Amino acid sequence: MERNQTDVSDARDTFKEFLNSKGLRVTSQRLAIFDAAYQHSDHFTAEDLLESARQIDDSVSRATVYRALPILTQSSLIREVDVGRDYKFYMANKNVTTFQAQVICADCDKIFEIDAPFMEWYGKTVAEKLGLEVVSQRLQVTARCQGDPASCGCSDGPSAVEN
Helix, strand or coil: CCCCHHHHHHHHHHHHHHHHHHCCCCCCHHHHHHHHHHHHCCCCCCCHHHHHHHCCCCCCCCHHHHHHHHHHHHHHCCEEECCCCCCCCCEEECCCCEEEEEEECCCCCEEEEEEEEECCCHHHHHHHHCCCCCCCCCCCCEECCCHHHHHHHHHHHCCCCCC
C-alpha cells in the first residue's frame, strides 16, 4: 500500500476509534463523509462535502453532513477555517506537523495554507505569561495580488472560496 493510502487508512481508523470513544456508531454515512473530506485536496464547504460524500454513498443527507462536521473537527482530523463569511471552510489535517496560517487573496478569495510554527510558540508563551492555557488560535492574512493575479498563484487552480 502506498504511503498516502496508509495515512488515510490510519486516519480512518483513528476516526472510528474516536466515534467509539464518544459512544457514537460507526455508520457507512459517517465513513463516506470522512472519506469525502480526505479526498479533497483543498478547502471545502459543507455543501462541497455533501456533494462528494453522496458520490461515495448516495444515502448521505445534508443533516448528517452538518452533524458530522463538529465530530470531525473535535477528532482533529479536519480543521475549521473561518474567513469571515456566513459559512465555514474545512480542510483535512493530512501530514500537518506545524501550525498553519491562512493567507486569503482579496482578488480571487483563494485560501493559501502556510506553515507558521512561530505562532504556536507565540500563543503558548503569551498565554502562559497570563496564567492561561491556549484553547485555539489562528492567523489569517488578507492580501492582494501584486499586479497580475497570476503572481500570487491565483491562477494555479480553482478558487477555494466562492463569491
